[in-house]
Amino acid sequence: MSDSKHVTTTNNAQYVSDMKREAVLEFSPEEEDIVAKMFRLVGKRWHLIAGRIPGRTAEEIEKFWTSKGSSSKVN
Structure with missing residues (x-):
């Protein structure tokens, strides 16, 4: 019984860790440049950009673009 509780706690910790990692999308300057050029x-x-x-992934690219407000870079 304690094993299943441990597994649940471990899974929850992993889930929270994954959420934190997803919340902060870090792209290198080269990746940012590629995203901006490809978006244009x-x-x-x-x-296609991904x-x-x-x-x-396509989802990461979209999240990055929208989080940066990067649509203002397109001119």
Whole structure:
């Protein structure tokens, strides 16, 4: 019985850790540049932009773009 409680506590801690990691999306200056350039070329086709940045998902790209208010960079 105590084992199942431990597993639940461990899973909750992992969930909270994952949420914190997702809340802070850190992109390198090179990645930011790629996102901005690709956005100018293809718009909100996040999957195409993510395809240019190894290890990034379309969801991460979109969250990063909207969190930065980056639409103001597009001119």
